[in-house]
Amino acid sequence: MSATLKDVAKASGVSIRSVRRALKGMSGVSEETCARVRAVAKELDYVPNIAARNLRLQTSSFVGIIYSANSADAYKRRLYDLIARLNGAGYEPLLSSPPKSFSEVEELVRRWSGITNVIIWMNPAVAILPALAAFQQRFILIEEEFQASNCCCISVDRSIGVAEAVRSLLKAGHRKIVRCGNIPTREAGFLRPFSEPDTPSGAKALFIPSKSSDYEDGYQAGARIMASGADAVFFDVDRMAMGFLRYAHEQKIPVPERIAVVGFDDDNTSVSAAPPLSSVGHPIRRINEKIVELIRNGVPGNTTIAFETMFFLRESSGK
Amino acid sequence: MSATLKDVAKASGVSIRSVRRALKGMSGVSEETCARVRAVAKELDYVPNIAARNLRLQTSSFVGIIYSANSADAYKRRLYDLIARLNGAGYEPLLSSPPKSFSEVEELVRRWSGITNVIIWMNPAVAILPALAAFQQRFILIEEEFQASNCCCISVDRSIGVAEAVRSLLKAGHRKIVRCGNIPTREAGFLRPFSEPDTPSGAKALFIPSKSSDYEDGYQAGARIMASGADAVFFDVDRMAMGFLRYAHEQKIPVPERIAVVGFDDDNTSVSAAPPLSSVGHPIRRINEKIVELIRNGVPGNTTIAFETMFFLRESSGK
DNA sequence: ATGAAAGCGCTAACAG
DNA sequence: CTGTTAGCGCTTTCAT
16 A cells, blocks of 8 residues: 555665665665655655564554443543553554453453553453453553552552542631542541541531432532531532532532532543632543553563542632 | 464474464364364464564554544544444554644654554544545544545534424424524524424424533523423533423423423433433444444545434433 | 665465 | 465665
8 A cells, every 4th residue: 555665665776775774864875875765755655564563573562452431531531641642652552442251351352462462451340350360461450459460550549639638628727527429439538637646626527428429419418518517528529519619609608718619530620610629630640651651661460559649729629 | 472373383293374274264174183283272372463464464454543532422432332343343443642733643644554544533623634635544534524535524414313303392292492502503403393394383493592501501591491481492412401400300390291301412321310311312323333334345535424413202302 | 885685473375 | 185485564684
């Protein structure tokens, strides 16, 4: 289809070797030959065939990614960021929808064999994980722990950022802080700052559970939260916080003056809310930079790399 | 890294050719040899190198996909469905974040040259389209029209499904139908059923514009919609309809008895709303099946393939 | 400064 | 029934 090195060589009357030298700007080729070859290459619209190069060098620029479509918005952003970063580092992300059974994993790995050495699996199905050990590829497992000689896990500790958020509220003078939501992994981090050496006296933690964790749940919980007398509220999910902001707006409750609001997930939309929502989020950039680094330098087995969520302070909880 | 045909041949004491015959189940190999070769292959965990195969056959199982991360939820579902379908048809989707300038397109196409012959671009940037004609690859452009010898466009007519939705409302006996939203492409389809030969007498179209088209806008518009005396409402976007459903629930307005509700986008969440939301959506399955077919049989140039949105009747508008 | 040739893993034409 | 071999496009070693 497209012109090859051989074509360029023939058209410019030199050997393949010289073409290569000219095109790669290597030494050992005369000025004149170099210029002519380059002109011809441009003329023929020569572009290297990466697949052939990979074959010859026994390397691969492909990286397999398995992604579950039903993941939360935050994971989508992680995926798109990862794709962009891999592109930037010269890798080609190869996507697949998640295998649902052992045999589907087998088929997938087989299909990608000889193409990619590294497979990134976001939110893998735990039941299938033990199967991975049998394959030659290296796996990077996101958000699931599994020890195997060819698996490297990336985990994110939810609690750190949540605790940081609460500490920030305490430091800003808030004392009666309520957590609202239904996601268990939020609890530990929320409670921690209330039993630390430097916990301000009078600090009090409340909890208002919700059925689910959507916009409406946040809106619905508004009355109860205000009735509790809290001066700050942490929502398990940004969408809930958004619902509450709407309630506050309707009731003319000033945020953050009367009550400070913090969410979790750092959704795109929350940043542009009125007021911009403080939130706890995953360190997407750092995680993905790490992944690219792992791929570049070799993925270690039997390893877990732990990250921490971080707190993003915005106007909804004081400036 | 992994065993090759040659390895299997050596280990089983036959030629590469025979290994191939045995593994592919071709005729011309003795029962016994076949069995032994297969055993050895399994033992060595042989898996074919697809890249080498592609090189040899001058074909490619890779399909490039350019996707803009900031697209609506409906596009994400289209993407994931497409990936699954391509996988199912034996293709490997190669993803890239969208190029932002002419030179980035050039670089991307260059990188993929020799790897993939087909590039699917979802929601391409119009300004860059003219550049595509210069490349050898075939492009499938989703949701943007551009005539070139190597471009095939896929368009979806918004109006058909919207008109169908309105007709369904009219047929169910509704007469005063309001459209609420701010998306221009919804208008034509909405108005059409009101001026057709078989339009029921008394049918009346209203329009209530909204600032944006989010959950809150639907909720906010609730009072005005009810005040208009409409017995059915079409929202430009599902999220707005969801906001309105919330308003109706709060005000104890029975849906669809007092007012029928229809949305647009066929979001996942709307299906599981209370009541399940009738909605107009893209024929994702048919579009993606078509795309796979195009790739399989060759992508025609200078072509536009038109699809139509369709109406999904659920409880929020009768049933 | 330049070229010939081997070989990555695979397929297929051609011999035996 | 089985084996040999050329060649896809590229990189690299070894000659010239």
